[in-house]
Amino acid sequence: MSQPIGVFDSGVGGLTVLKALRRKLPNHDFIYFSDTARVPYGRKPKAMVREFAYEIAGFLQQLDVCGIVIACNTASASALPQLADDLDVPVWGVIDPGVEAARRVTRSGHVAVIGTKGTIASGVYQSKLKALGLKVWAQACPMFVHLVEEGLADSEDAEVLARHYLAKLPDVDTLILGCTHYPVLAPVIQRVCGSAVALVSSAEVTADAVAAALGGNGAKGSGRVTHYVTGGVPAYLHTAEVIGGVEGQVIPLDVTRLSDAGRSVRSSVSSRL
Numbered sequence: 308m309s310q311p312i313g314v315f316d317s318g319v320g321g322l323t324v325l326k327a328l329r330r331k332l333p334n335h336d337f338i339y340f341s342d343t344a345r346v347p348y349g350r351k352p353k354a355m356v357r358e359f360a361y362e363i364a365g366f367l368q369q370l371d372v373c374g375i376v377i378a379c380n381t382a383s384a385s386a387l388p389q390l391a392d393d394l395d396v397p398v399w400g401v402i403d404p405g406v407e408a409a410r411r412v413t414r415s416g417h418v419a420v421i422g423t424k425g426t427i428a429s430g431v432y433q434s435k436l437k438a439l440g441l442k443v444w445a446q447a448c449p450m451f452v453h454l455v456e457e458g459l460a461d462s463e464d465a466e467v468l469a470r471h472y473l474a475k476l477p478d479v480d481t482l483i484l485g486c487t488h489y490p491v492l493a494p495v496i497q498r499v500c501g502s503a504v505a506l507v508s509s510a511e512v513t514a515d516a517v518a519a520a521l522g523g524n525g526a527k528g529s530g531r532v533t534h535y536v537t538g539g540v541p542a543y544l545h546t547a548e549v550i551g552g553v554e555g556q557v558i559p560l561d562v563t564r565l566s567d568a569g570r571s572v573r574s575s576v577s578s579r580l
């Protein structure tokens with residue numbers, strides 16, 4: 308039996324990253340944690356989202372994962388790099404891969420990033436992109452996650468909101484989808500910003516980084532995915548349809564059980580000090 312890779316997000320968005328991971332690592336097993344009882348993370352205070360990330364990471368560690376992918380930009384912006392330092396297994400976020408994807412694609416050096424309020428307010432994308440000498444325009448799109456979670460990615464409302472959020476988009480050649488829910492909205496975003504703008508997301512580059520670190524370790528899994536969901540299972544299955552549906556067992560989890568898992572990470576850190 309090989310150890311699974313843990314992947315988490317506030318909702319179904321991280322399934323876009325899981326898809327890329329499964330393509331690159333077909334022999335690995337995965338545990339996907341979807342915190343739908345507490346979605347969206349994007350409007351919540353940073354300290355609260357950091358605590359959620361500690362709880363979920365602690366829970367995944369208890370399930371003996373070999374590494375954890377934070378398939379959520381908001382949680383990556385809130386909890387990294389501290390969470391990676393505090394865990395006993397490797398942790399990957401999605402912001403560095405998103406920055407790397409943009410660096411590879413841009414020719415003009417002028418890029419845009421859209422994300423949740425939390426991600427954009429953290430300034431993490433902006434500072435990492437500027438450190439590469441790129442010019443950055445950033446915009447929070449708080450309603451986008453709701454559209455995806457409600458299965459409205461294809462709706463007229465999605466187009467109206469995309470036009471609203473991107474009304475002041477300057478002359479960029481690359482737009483980073485800085486939220487793992489947003490690839491679901493890619494067709495509407497592309498329509499609004501025009502074909503001259505390349506949309507990039509972190510899924511593929513994240514999967515490359517994880518595969519480079521773990522791929523060669525002779526995984527003997529069977530490509531199985533087990534889903535843990537803190538909200539309603541039928542709603543999760545329904546929403547996940549837009550990302551190709553859910554394969555594997557889906558296990559409902561009482562969110563109140565998570566606080567002990569968060570505490571276990573912190574107490575193991577303090578006992579190491």
Ligand code: DGL
Nearest residue numbers: 320347348349380381487
């Ligand atoms: N998919 C997440 C992200 O990448 C979280 C969105 C939310 O819960 O607000 O930021």
